[in-house]
Amino acid sequence: MPVEEREIPKFLVSRRYISVMITFIVAFSALFMIIYEPFSMAVWFSIDDMLRFSFTILFYVAAIVILILSRSLMYALQDRILLTTMKYIWWIMGENLLISLIYTLITIWFFPIGSNSVPELATRALFCVTMILAIPNALVSFYAAYRAKAEELEASQYELQRLSDECKRLEQLSERERRFMAQVPQNSAERQPRMVNLYDNNGTLRLTINIDSLYYIESDDNYVKIFYKHNDRIASYMLRCRTRSLEASLEGTGMIRCHRSYIVNISKIQFVGEENRMRYITLCEEGIKRIPVSKSYYPALLTHLA
Secondary structure (H helix, E strand, C coil): CHHHHHHHHHHHHCCHHHHHHHHHHHHHHHHHHHHHHHHCCCCCCCCCCHHHHHHHEEEEEEEEHHHHHHHHHHHHCCCCCCCCCHHHCCCCHHHHHHHHHHHHHHHHHHHCCCCCCCCHHHHHHHHHHHHHHHHHHHHHHHHHHHHHHHHHHHHHHHHHHHHHHHHHHHHCCCHHHHHHHHHCCCCCCCCCCCCEEECCCCEEEEEEEHHHEEEEEEECCCEEEEEEEEEEEEEEEEECHHHHHHHHHHHCEEEEECCCCEEEEEEEEEEEEECCEEEEEEECCCCCCCCCEECCHHHHHHHHHH
8 A cells, every 4th residue: 555545653643642742843843943033034033022022922822723723623533534644744734834824924914024025925934834843743753653563563473472372272282172172162151252353443453362461451532552461561552443342342351341441351450449539450460550440330340359
């Protein structure tokens, strides 16, 4: 598949990355304009002149509002449209055009420069805004792509190791044991499913995981983060999937919801406690944070633990 038709890394439309990107853009743009101002004839930013400083603040606030609204809209539409690389680039260019238009209008109305025509001023503004936003957008995009590929690679390594272990186990079985296993009904109530297939919103199989390796799942609206054990450490995998559909696929596996945003493996629970009137779960693995337990799910949790 051509690069421009590929879906953008899932991290780019997560709330955390959107917040990081906007913060990075604001900080980088301020530094860029301080460096660029002495070399430009069309920059009116200033901290000395009260009028110019007021319009500087106004422009920055307008630009930040545009970015927040734009990325919030992108976040809201991610399930309705396929955000490919090309669509993402055009989306960013739309942000650049709108921000540069505001800068151009402020310049024309309040700080006109006789030697520059409107088209020339607009072109310079678009170039400058694009340069300012290109570096933080590129850095965050590259890091998001790296995170997504790293998670996919680790999940693939987990799959390969799981299949390898299963092949070794089957090779060690005697012929009599194989015949016995083949005769056991697959829908037997005594056979609790140990392997779970996890699908994304498009119905694509993304991960097959052993329940014994799965610790907990944290949801973030349209995404869930799977936390599992691989190579003696806790790894994670972000999956674009609704929590409700994921919960249905985990029915009967020992995974239970303890909070609106958390599903835990009941066999991994080490301790259920309360602190400052807030209930929580401690799992039997060092380094995992406390999992909150909400009041509405607490009775069902106790029932499963009994």
